[in-house]
Amino acid sequence: MAEYKCFFCGKQVNEKSLRSRFSCPNCGMKVFFKPRTAVKKIKAI
Numbered sequence: 001m002a003e004y005k006c007f008f009c010g011k012q013v014n015e016k017s018l019r020s021r022f023s024c025p026n027c028g029m030k031v032f033f034k035p036r037t038a039v040k041k042i043k044a045i
């Protein structure tokens, strides 16, 4: 399951809770981003 982070307060919100109500349960903001796709791990060999 995809996990999102609130852009404003940084609280983690999963996709399931966003489907029923697209807003942060902590601060009510409606801007989210995916931390997994935003952070890239690169292995340097």
Ligand SMILES: [Zn+2]
Residues within 6 Å of the ligand: 006, 007, 008, 009, 010, 011, 024, 025, 026, 027, 028, 029
């Ligand atoms: Zn928030």
